[in-house]
Amino acid sequence: MAEQTSIKCLVWDLDNTLWQGTLLEDGVVTLPAPIRDLIAELDSRGILQSVASKNDHDQAWKQLEELGVAEYFILPRIGWGPKSDSVREIAAELNFALSTIAFVDDTPAERAEVQFHLPEVRCYAAERLPELAALPEFSPARVTVDARRRREMYQAGFQRKAAEADFQGPSDDFLRSLELVMRIERATEEDLSRVEELTLRTSQMNATGVHYSLPDLRGLLADPRHEVLVTTLNDRFGPHGAIGLELLEKHPRAWHLKLLATSCRVVSFGAGSAILRWLTDQAAHAGVHLVADFRRTERNRMMDIAYRFAGFTDEPCDCRAELPAPEQEEIHRLHLTPEPSAPPPTMELHAVSLRGV
């Protein structure tokens, strides 16, 4: 079973694995072209890469920079401690299960040490590097736009975290210092694979708990009554990628918000509220009410609160009668009579106009 799980992060040894030579003894090492290609290939597949090496940290990192590959590695652990500790720390910082981590090293004793303490980690001998890219566990079924930028997003995330830890002052001031830019656009075919991933991965912030499959969403793209919207977020550290999905059906008197899912990663930036505020503004200008499906789950309380704070209530309204009955009994519908709303002062918003069909 373990072999079925895709690898999400590959941890490299350096001496005689990533490069040829022993840095501290030879002073000069070389990076074979096939290894350089492999690093770039895995990166493009959205597989993160890190380092666990027994070396002098500064010297080894400088060497990676000189070889032009340092940017590919996140959370490097270069020092003299056991490699099992390094691998465990890397997995913990990434919040990845150990079964999604791979470790490659030319020294059998090092692989044995990691294997002994972390039996779930998949260990590979350096001789197997030429075949690595062809192995199924290194070949994700689908590589989305965001997967290709995954490393960049993690790196931005680490910098963001450090900046927040250093920041003293009200939280809105911190948000403003991030220079958040939100974009809300109609989804394209290419966006669809990443929005599908979003509905699968963000159970906490999915208001209905309904999973829309790729064909479902594709069908709705073509339907003029429906709007499938994708929200992306950037800040001064880099992209967060696609962080929100909204599915709306337009009726004459009310817009029916069937799904609002946002990534847990951006809850603290007020992304969900910003999306609701924008929708409220659009509906106000279109002269329609908003009705949102909501199904309470153990994990989406935050979404309930976001709706309520945005002004949604249980109040009765004639516009509710326009909508077909919910397909699932547990879904209840929140209502809002919208008023024009300015975007939050903490972010810059670029969005499509939903008025007119």
Add this chain to the structure above:
Amino acid sequence: MSMDQAVTAEGIEQAITEFVSGRVKAEVPADEDLFASGLVSSMFAMELVVHLEQAFSVQILGDDLKRDNFRTVQAMTALVARLRGVEQPADA
């Protein structure tokens, strides 16, 4: 914050003031509109809900979750006091 301190409306207000001031790193008068002043992000609003529920052993559900109930320390105090069945001063 201890529950002993929080059973009166005054105690509730004091405890909420302490929590909010600590989080926004500023003095917060009981009647200050936290949303208008930009003091409170939407994330913090959610934190407030969860904090009030845990600190005062109440459940805030449905239409009680409306924004106006969290707009000022006074409004939150009134909400918690009502949910706990605490007698409130006439001017609250």
